[in-house]
Amino acid sequence: MKSIAELEAIRKKTLDQINMRTNKEGTRVVVGMATCGIAAGARPVMNTFVEEVGKRNLRDVTVSMTGCIGVCRLEPIVEVFNADGTKATYVKMTPEKAARVVAEHIVNGRVCKDLTIGAVEEEENKA
């Protein structure tokens, strides 16, 4: 038999799992998953996003995919759309970097500037 507290725990846990069916606002993480993206390793990057978002119970964050963004040489590319409509484009992503983006950008609102397209391009130009 379940107690009221146990019911509440089930409610919370299950809501985290099925939340994507109702939630329409909040942060959207879009991973480029065209051939170029997948070849460059976009799948583990996306899986990391899904896992991290799930583990942290981030209810207003959805992770979805998109096609080729166009700068294939910088894949895997991930765009994070904030609730206010602004966005950051992260390039040359890895699972480790993905975890950092979740922790710093999505949870704490600090864009990981060194991973964005602007910073990476600048680095490349210098080199």
Add this chain to the structure above:
Amino acid sequence: MDYFRAHVLICGGTGCTSSHSPKIQQEFADQLEKNNISKEVKIVTTGCFGLCAQGPIVVVYPEGAMYTMVRVEDVKEIVEEHLVKGRLVRRLMAGDTEAEDTSKSLENVGFFKNQVRIALRNCGTINPENIDEYIAYDGYKALQMALTEMKPEDVIAEIKKSGLRGRGGAGFPTGLKWELTAKAEGDDKIIACNADEGDPGAFMDRSVLEGDPHSLIEAMIIAGYAIGANQGYIYVRAEYPIAVKRLNIAIEQAKDYGLLGKNILGTDFSFSLELRLGAGAFVCGEETALITSIEGKRGEPKPKPPFPAVRGLWQKPTLLNNVETYANIPIILTKGADWFTTIGSEKSKGTKVFAVGGKINNTGLVEVPIGTTLREVVYDIGGGIPNGKKFKAAQTGGPSGGCIPASLIDTPIDYETLKEIGSMMGSGGLIIMDEDNCMVDIAKFFLEFTVEESCGKCPPCRIGTKRMLEILERITGGKGEMEDIEKLEILSKNIISSALCGLGQSAPQPVLSTLRYFKDEYIAHVKDKKCPAGVCKSMMRYVIQADLCKSCGICAKNCPVGAITGEKKVPYVIDQDKCIKCGVCMEKCPFKAIFKNV
């Protein structure tokens, strides 16, 4: 714990199941496996989305993209394009008039945009066979509130305050019914649910049972607590196998969680619930007949009073509500009666679910605030009449209800207004008719149904409806006389005042209401021997117009009874004595030279 990035919801209601949604689900599983993403994407069977005309329906979250009329062959494309590459498969998305650039997610489709879903809140969103998903959307929270924070009389007061009225048809105030049953003498009381949905064309209760069975179970436990009953029965039609299966699963899950049984949620309240299957008699939807049927006797009605609230099942006070009524209860408690009263009309609060069918584009289930006009339901949500035809009338309340003619299309749909115009809310079947429907034929159809379903206990219903049907058959057969129309009216009044139960008392309604608004059609049948809509076969002739006929002989070749003769260069003719009025010749004529003469 597994995390998924996408959920694929596949409709498992009766409608989509019969158009092979289980096969589609299997194909999704195979394709996900093939593309190595079965660990990332979760497949969920849900209840009815309501847009049955466009089934089978598949919805993919987080985008909320709705795919309609999905075939097994389409699954590969949805998986490879949408789920692997993130590109929506536009050609399969809800065929709506919305601008192309809006993403056609659920909320943007006109059919859903104009609805308020309360009773159907979880249908198409949760997996009905998983109690956890029901709990996630505040399921069993109302029960928890009732048992721990409210006294039984508080629960009844809240329901009374909400203004909820019975959704089975008559619209009796639910809170008052609960109060009467609570106050009735006797310690041993019973909760019952009428899930014997029998009106032709009505299937909203089925969708709740299939899509959200726990909302009914939760409401019945709450009702038990409120009126002091420890035993409940759900009387459900055996013709609803998916509903029966899911109810059984749901009851077992609720028992496992201790939500049914002894000392629910650790309180001293106990409640148990059982299913009783109906054997397909329409009369068993009438409350006293339903009660005798649950008792194991032949399903026949009894005179009222005593009402079930005083003496029902096994002579004990019994609270009997319909499925849709119960489905409203949990959300009234969690969101409060004050919230509920903001929805609906002056005298009727909340929403009503309609099963919209007939000559309409979006056949399916529609839930709208009470007081919404028929025009909004037909055009804004229903998508209008197919093939550019004109709206002629809507039939509400099935065999107990009546017609709303086109002139009253702006009538707000409400218990009182419908009664005033000679129809009734009924359980919520809404059949739309266009100019090709003959109103006398419609009345005959419903009377055939009641004659078939009359239990035979009382003579007004057993004999009276049969006599009425004979008159209608005479009229549609071209042998009617003007006094037949009068006889229909007199018989109707006598049956209404003398039949034993609701079935008989309301059986003449379809005739009375068509007589009220479409008397000219009856007169045309009787005096001119013509059926203006061209439905009644006895009054119809197919003729070949000589100057258009090219003597090709295609009509004669296709005529199944050899009624058409002719030769080269001479127009063909139809032998009216042999013609069975099937209409094949008209369909096949390449020169459109054959006409239906009404």
